[in-house]
Amino acid sequence: MAVSSKCYYALRAIYALSEHASAEPLKIAEIAERQQIPVRFLEVILGQLKGGGFVRSRRGAEGGYTLARPPEQITIGEVMRYVDGPIAPVDCVSQSRPKECDFHGHCHFFGFWGRVRQAISDVVDRTTFADLMRENSLKHREYVGDWTI
Amino acid sequence: MAVSSKCYYALRAIYALSEHASAEPLKIAEIAERQQIPVRFLEVILGQLKGGGFVRSRRGAEGGYTLARPPEQITIGEVMRYVDGPIAPVDCVSQSRPKECDFHGHCHFFGFWGRVRQAISDVVDRTTFADLMRENSLKHREYVGDWTI
DNA sequence: CTCCATTTCGACCGTGAAAGTCAAGATGGG
């Protein structure tokens, strides 16, 4: 029940690009430093994310990466699925590519696994990167604190 | 976000023992056949489950395994945790052994991962093997069907 | 046009865990 570190890196990279929110692209090295990601590995990851249509790139000097869509329109779930594959505790309850198991139809755990998958989906598919940023700005305000009357 | 096949085998083995519900032990070979588990591997798994206090064994001819507690008192979650380790998308939100990440305190994803973990726990810790059996007996009745007025 | 910073592409690789397998011994019933 764990996400791969590659997936977590991908999410953090997209978060960094969400924060940047500018027409100017952000360089790989910059993203890597802000989010503590090994540069060479990040190259691979961003290449993959580009293939998935999440980010765009500009080459050459002053090049770098930008989001392909605004943060409000990217959910955490879709990134996770793209990088790590279907979100499901076992293959037979994957919504995209369900795989028949040995107990066709009378699997004792089918309903249960389905509920687990649904519970996860309910969280990850309803959270966008914009939500995440908002949540963090609120938290920061709380932390600085004491400015309300 | 997947459970290991070892863990799934463990759950199915305990389910088989729950169905058996008798003072007479169930043999490894029997469990293996009913639940489609490689016998040699099941030996390892049952040994581990015994160490966790989930099952008891009786040696010799007419030996085998029985549940150490009634099915109402074993949740799926505790078995999963015992076999696969903490249930958490990332280590920092594990409730049993949280591991500090690089962003002590200001991790942008901390709250999010926590909600994911909670969603999973809500399902797996509230479901016992007795619940699972009841669910399946209901389903079977539905399938046979047409007996209600 | 040339130089340099940057992305791009594909190959490469070491480690550790997952998923089993196996042999030999201990134990208990008949």
Place this chain on the structure above:
DNA sequence: CCCATCTTGACTTTCACGGTCGAAATGGAG
């Protein structure tokens, strides 16, 4: 005593994860 069964622990094999690396293509600036 004999046989069926659990017990223990070592062993193996395969593969995905988590990266690295080198060289080429590209675009902006001067």
